[in-house]
Amino acid sequence: MQDVLDTAVLDAPPAKAAPAQTITERMLEEFSFVGRWKRKEFKDGLLWDSWLTLRPDGTWAQNGTIQVATKPQNFRRDGTWTREEGTLVCAIGKSTLPDSSGSFTIDIAALIGDSEGLVGLPDFSWRQEMVTLAYIAYAGTLGEKGGQPTVLLELINRFLEELEPVNGKWDVVWGPGLVNAGFTNLVDTNVFYVVRDRRDPTRYVIAIRGTNPLSIYSILNQVSAVNEQELWPVEDLPRRKWPRVSEGVANTLKHLKRVRAQKGVPGTGLTLVDFLKQEVAACQSPLAIHTTGHSLGGTMSATVAMWLRELQGCEGSLSTRWDPKARCTIHSTPIAGFSPGDKRFAQHFDSAIGGTCDRLYNSLDVVPHTYAAEDMNYAKSIYEPMIDAGFAFKAAIDMMELQFTLSNINYRQVRDDTSALEGTLEPSQREFMAQMLWQHIEGYLKILGLSDFINAEEILTASD
Known part of the structure; x- marks a missing residue:
């Protein structure tokens, strides 16, 4: 009987290999998006040029400039983030921007694909x-x-x-x-x-x-x-x-x-x-x-x-x-x-x-x-x-x-x-x-x- 089982195992078709994960999929799975991102985006008719920091403790901070007319305006805001499948929901705590409250969402795949690069959480001296x-x-x-x-x-x-x-x-x-x-x-x-x-x-x-x-x-x-x-x-x-x-x-x-x-x-x-x-x-x-x-x-x-x-x-x-x-x-x-x-x-x-x-x-x-x-x-x-x-x-x-x-x-x-x-x-x-x-x-x-x-x-x- 054991010989039959051994033969059956040997004759079984090879298992299908799991499809290779994309870099984005792996980063999503491993929470590798935690770190510091350099971002440039056009939103609400304004050009945002900023650093976005996502910390492992569930807090975030963003600082940079918004192009208002021809003059850049410095801004800073922070808060907490939670993950809902492939999206980050960022609740705004403090902000130097007028009428800035509530929350905003970030598509993680888009963040990984569109940003200039992940720097990682800085280790300050x-x-x-x-x-x-x-x-x-x-x-x-x-x-x-x-x-x-x-x-x-x-x-x-x-x-x-x-x-x-x-x-x-x-x-x-x-x-x-x-x-x-x-x-x-x-x-x-x-x-x-x-x-x-x-x-x-x-x-x-x-x-x-x-x-x-x-x-x-x-x-x-x-x-x-x-x-x-x-x-x-x-x-x-x-x-x-x-x-x-x-x-x-x-x-x-x-x-x-x-x-x-x-x-x-x-x-x-x-x-x-x-x-x-x-x-x-x-x-x-x-x-x-x-x-x-x-x-x-x-x-x-x-x-x-x-x-x-x-x-x-x-x-x-x-x-x-x-x-x-x-x-x-x-x-x-x-x-x-x-x-x-x-x-x-x-x-x-x-x-x-x-x-x-x-x-x-x-x-x-x-x-x-x-x-x-x-x-x-x-x-x-x-x-x-x-x-x-x-x-x-x-x-x-x-x-x-x-x-x-x-x-x-x-x-x-x-x-x-x-x-x-x-x-x-x-x-x-x-x-x-x-x-x-x-x-x-x-x-x-x-x-x-x-x-x-x-x-x-x-x-x-x-x-x-």
């Missing part, structure tokens, strides 16, 4: 995350509701969720803290906030905003106050060897030290040191404290890192010590910052924190080339021969150098051995000041591959 957190600190600076801590908290939280490099990774745990100095309380002078990493709860980042262009006090008393310097006390050095920082940096640090988180934001009533002391006491593991910021925020991120380093250990007043056992590590990512202090301060910083400092500066950004003498000489011809800085700018640099010489003061960048990020001239900006501003803001986004993810103007002007 630590540098890209730090730059994003630094730029988020500018949220609402030029908006209608700047200067209100609870409003700024909402904006910061919004961008922490909206911006791809940091989406779903960080929580605000202190602040934002605001400094209101000068002639009016309607304009905030400084803003900083603290976030904790969801992936590693022992990692914190202190993000410090750069200059508020609406704050005359900040421009005159923080950024430009460089003709005088103040001592930076170091316990194990004789006073004559103490480093010095600019008067403006010293002023800014004094303000940041005193700030308490206001009612309605995390850490209410606590200063930054109070908060860190509380977190260290509550955690059995050592914490990693990172500082970052852009422009003045970059300068202050290095300065705050050094200040926090001085307040580790048990020597001196315990009321000011946030890490009595000196178990925590301090890291800094200063972005586009000018020199905070003199050569001794740079040496002191490099010795204490240099090994965990990643200073980022664009080779074509004027700001980080101030105020060290050798750097300022380079700044005078930074865009030549394509763009001349002009007599007034060069004369101002010469006058500043003369003033430093007469006052017997000097400046040096922290980690001045750092290689620059290589910038390229922006052809659309033909005037010196326009090129300088573009390099200082947009230049970093372009160099670090963030231009498609971060709209600096949208962050600055956000109001709700």
Whole structure:
């Protein structure tokens, strides 16, 4: 009987091979459409040029431009998606487009066939995350509701969720803290906030905003106050060897030290040191404290890192010590910052924190080339021969150098051995000041591959 069965099996006609799957069918089956798509489509009489990100957690985001008449309009929207056979139903959550609500559908096969290509979900670097957190600190600076801590908290939280490099990774745990100095309380002078990493709860980042262009006090008393310097006390050095920082940096640090988180934001009533002391006491593991910021925020991120380093250990007043056992590590990512202090301060910083400092500066950004003498000489011809800085700018640099010489003061960048990020001239900006501003803001986004993810103007002007 077994022989008959064996013969029957041998004589049976070969089974039909399953038809080969098309690429589209395989992508549909494997959910391989999850990722980032570059799309161009003509819809509702408008040309849409955008990136569409479909995440495996069922959320989506789209950003790009819509061609309105002859002028492109930037837009961003996001929400959640569900799959119904061969269609994605995208429910719209937030959108910068007028009258944009409800949902829309995407035919998955058409998406795969018509798009320019699937890039895949980007894997962002630590540098890209730090730059994003630094730029988020500018949220609402030029908006209608700047200067209100609870409003700024909402904006910061919004961008922490909206911006791809940091989406779903960080929580605000202190602040934002605001400094209101000068002639009016309607304009905030400084803003900083603290976030904790969801992936590693022992990692914190202190993000410090750069200059508020609406704050005359900040421009005159923080950024430009460089003709005088103040001592930076170091316990194990004789006073004559103490480093010095600019008067403006010293002023800014004094303000940041005193700030308490206001009612309605995390850490209410606590200063930054109070908060860190509380977190260290509550955690059995050592914490990693990172500082970052852009422009003045970059300068202050290095300065705050050094200040926090001085307040580790048990020597001196315990009321000011946030890490009595000196178990925590301090890291800094200063972005586009000018020199905070003199050569001794740079040496002191490099010795204490240099090994965990990643200073980022664009080779074509004027700001980080101030105020060290050798750097300022380079700044005078930074865009030549394509763009001349002009007599007034060069004369101002010469006058500043003369003033430093007469006052017997000097400046040096922290980690001045750092290689620059290589910038390229922006052809659309033909005037010196326009090129300088573009390099200082947009230049970093372009160099670090963030231009498609971060709209600096949208962050600055956000109001709700």
